[in-house]
Amino acid sequence: MTNKKILIIAAGIPLAGAAIFFILIKSAVAPSAPAETILPRQTIDRLTVAETTKAQKVQAAAIERKPLFYFAPILTFHYIATTSETSSVAIGLHVGSAEFEKILKSLRANKYQTVFAGEMAAYLKRGARPPDNWVVLTFDDGYRDFYTHALPLLEKYQAKATIFIITGVKGSAYLTPEQIKEIDQSGLVEIGSHSVTHPMLAKLSPERQSAELSDSKAYLEKLLREDITLICYPYGDYNAAVERIAQRVGYSFGFTYNHHPLQDSEDMFAIDRASVWPGMNVIGFLKDLEARNRGLKIATSTGRLNIQ
Numbered sequence: 001m002t003n004k005k006i007l008i009i010a011a012g013i014p015l016a017g018a019a020i021f022f023i024l025i026k027s028a029v030a031p032s033a034p035a036e037t038i039l040p041r042q043t044i045d046r047l048t049v050a051e052t053t054k055a056q057k058v059q060a061a062a063i064e065r066k067p068l069f070y071f072a073p074i075l076t077f078h079y080i081a082t083t084s085e086t087s088s089v090a091i092g093l094h095v096g097s098a099e100f101e102k103i104l105k106s107l108r109a110n111k112y113q114t115v116f117a118g119e120m121a122a123y124l125k126r127g128a129r130p131p132d133n134w135v136v137l138t139f140d141d142g143y144r145d146f147y148t149h150a151l152p153l154l155e156k157y158q159a160k161a162t163i164f165i166i167t168g169v170k171g172s173a174y175l176t177p178e179q180i181k182e183i184d185q186s187g188l189v190e191i192g193s194h195s196v197t198h199p200m201l202a203k204l205s206p207e208r209q210s211a212e213l214s215d216s217k218a219y220l221e222k223l224l225r226e227d228i229t230l231i232c233y234p235y236g237d238y239n240a241a242v243e244r245i246a247q248r249v250g251y252s253f254g255f256t257y258n259h260h261p262l263q264d265s266e267d268m269f270a271i272d273r274a275s276v277w278p279g280m281n282v283i284g285f286l287k288d289l290e291a292r293n294r295g296l297k298i299a300t301s302t303g304r305l306n307i308q
């Protein structure tokens with residue numbers, strides 16, 4: 001599906017307005033990335049869905065005079081490993097363990113505090129801006145290298161993280177149930193669902209949506225004997241129906257995927273996260289968000305968005 005089609009279907013408002021608005025959002029809040037940064041094309045395509053939805057919400061809030069938006073850094077990792085694959089998508093999803101350790105070291109040196117996604121979300125729900133030094137590290141899909149590469153480093157630096165598990169996909173690349181339990185018992189890692197089969201949720205029937213969200217929750221709750229309150233939508237793909245079902249089956253917070261982690265304190269089922277890719281200047285990105293928060297305002301008098 002082209003970006004234009006997504007805009008036409010998702011917007012429900014005139015295409016030109018939506019497109020201009022989308023461009024404004026992108027240009028207004030795009031963080032400065034280092035020149036060597038590789039943002040996977042596939043990631044850009046996936047982001048389009050979430051970003052379009054967010055753009056509409058920001059616009060709607062501006063019109064309804066709800067100045068509720070600010071940035072809160074929730075970072076997304078996939079593999080903590082290097083790769084011999086050459087596609088930009090594969091490269092972009094791999095952050096090697098040496099680089100991950102450098103990120104943890106620099107977070108510590110710059111006095112950042114890692115908190116669980118659930119802690120950040122609970123704070124956002126109160127409508128307040130979280131402390132500038134809070135950062136969330138999330139890991140998608142439940143790859144085995146989280147156990148072999150990420151967990152030892154999280155323990156070394158006593159850093160917290162949140163991992164979102166696909167419960168219905170098994171294989172040597174994925175965590176075993178025993179590893180998931182051990183990770184949970186480390187006390188440093190919060191566990192959430194990433195669906196059963198990793199589909200584009202918004203494209204499914206309500207029955208399949210419900211099954212993906214509730215069966216994965218039930219699986220993890222049985223395995224870990226604790227409440228699973230976080231759902232992370234595969235590909236960041238969600239819509240209002242997915243949000244409603246997530247709430248109905250008992251989740252407290254839903255996470256999507258958007259390079260600009262612009263949060264809406266009135267929507268706890270569309271919390272934004274930003275991807276980390278190899279070579280990314282993470283501290284620079286965090287400082288950029290802080291600076292944007294200081295200048296963030298929505299010009300409600302005209303209903304026009306003005307993010308500085």
Ligand SMILES: [Zn+2]
Nearest residue numbers: 140141234235
């Ligand atoms: Zn995923």
